[in-house]
Amino acid sequence: MTDAPPLPAVQTSGLSRNYGNFTALSGLNLTVNQGDLFGFIGSNGAGKTTTLRILSTFLTPSAGAAIIFGHDVVREADAVRHVIGYMPDFFGVYKDMEVTEYLDFFGACYRIPTAKREKTVSDVLELVGLSEKKGSLIGALSRGMQQRLGLARVLIHDPRLLLLDEPASGLDPRARIEMMEILRELQRLGKTIIISSHILSELETICNRVCIIERGQLIYSGPVQGVRDQVSSGKVVWARVASDQDKAIELLKTNPLIAEVSAVDHEIKVTLATEQTDHSLVADVLVRGGAKLIELREDEIGLEEVFMRVTKGETQ
Numbered sequence: 259m260t261d262a263p264p265l266p267a268v269q270t271s272g273l274s275r276n277y278g279n280f281t282a283l284s285g286l287n288l289t290v291n292q293g294d295l296f297g298f299i300g301s302n303g304a305g306k307t308t309t310l311r312i313l314s315t316f317l318t319p320s321a322g323a324a325i326i327f328g329h330d331v332v333r334e335a336d337a338v339r340h341v342i343g344y345m346p347d348f349f350g351v352y353k354d355m356e357v358t359e360y361l362d363f364f365g366a367c368y369r370i371p372t373a374k375r376e377k378t379v380s381d382v383l384e385l386v387g388l389s390e391k392k393g394s395l396i397g398a399l400s401r402g403m404q405q406r407l408g409l410a411r412v413l414i415h416d417p418r419l420l421l422l423d424e425p426a427s428g429l430d431p432r433a434r435i436e437m438m439e440i441l442r443e444l445q446r447l448g449k450t451i452i453i454s455s456h457i458l459s460e461l462e463t464i465c466n467r468v469c470i471i472e473r474g475q476l477i478y479s480g481p482v483q484g485v486r487d488q489v490s491s492g493k494v495v496w497a498r499v500a501s502d503q504d505k506a507i508e509l510l511k512t513n514p515l516i517a518e519v520s521a522v523d524h525e526i527k528v529t530l531a532t533e534q535t536d537h538s539l540v541a542d543v544l545v546r547g548g549a550k551l552i553e554l555r556e557d558e559i560g561l562e563e564v565f566m567r568v569t570k571g572e573t574q
């Protein structure tokens with residue numbers, strides 16, 4: 259007999275939420291597996307916070323269900339709260355408290371025994387790289403450090419699933435990278451993590467799976483690479499010619515292996531019809547047609563561009 263597959267960390271079916279007669283989330287079917295570092299991508303107003311608030315039991319769905327490690331978020335909200343750590347997009351910190359006091363307070367809220375609390379607090383501080391600041395007043399921490407403290411707070415009861423709503427927003431590039439490194443480490447420690455963002459390049463490198471939502475609807479869910487395949491039929495090649503760019507564009511447009519040609523400033527953007535077509539085709543067409551090619555480079559479609567194509571920039 260084979261072992262039963264492990265429970266998904268999160269499974270939603272037909273999950274919907276209305277605010278009055280406005281539908282913010284519509285029929286979301288999503289599976290997040292245990293151990294995933296899952297990117298939850300959407301532009302402003304797409305429904306990310308609404309979804310994360312439902313998963314963290316703060317908001318009830320209007321229809322559908324969400325199951326977290328086998329527990330229903332509505333009927334078994336208490337059980338769900340024990341296995342999740344939710345970091346909202348905006349959270350207040352008590353600026354006059356010391357870092358350790360603050361975490362100790364939340365440890366007490368989760369009924370961690372006093373004897374065990376000191377070690378727990380020191381462990382989570384170490385995880386988020388704040389050990390040196392344990393005696394500091396929270397108000398004296400930088401923004402990035404306060405975000406990391408927020409993360410330490412949701413780790414205090416050792417949850418299996420972290421729901422992080424734009425944890426890197428407002429951070430400078432270095433603080434962002436540090437935050438992402440901490441998330442990687444947490445994944446290595448066996449946590450399942452859902453992180454929302456509209457900054458895609460940072461999720462592309464760390465997440466093993468992503469979903470894209472737009473106007474409350476799921477557009478894509480799966481591996482990062484798959485999102486590209488879904489929207490890109492072929493490779494993109496950039497060409498630069500010495501003169502007469504318009505003529506070069508016309509030449510390229512006549513070739514059946516070339517799907518799309520357009521001018522972007524002083525470069526020509528060429529989308530090949532298939533992934534198999536070699537980019538040297540572009541050089542051949544141009545040189546044979548008498549154009550003076552000065553530069554040719556191939557680029558992979560960035561997740562940012564994929565996102566723009568998939569969502570068409572729609573926000574609400």
Ligand SMILES: Nc1ncnc2c1ncn2[C@@H]1O[C@H](COP(=O)(O)OP(=O)(O)OP(=O)(O)O)[C@@H](O)[C@H]1O
Pocket residue numbers: 277280281282300301302303304305306307308309347456574
């Ligand atoms: N309490 C509310 N009452 C009415 N409408 C709401 C409420 N909360 C959210 N909405 C609407 O629901 C939609 C989804 O909002 P949500 O906050 O989930 O989006 P988001 O993806 O988190 O956006 P952002 O990137 O700006 O944080 C938006 O159109 C928003 O205006």
Ligand SMILES: [Mg+2]
Pocket residue numbers: 306307308347423
């Ligand atoms: Mg939000």
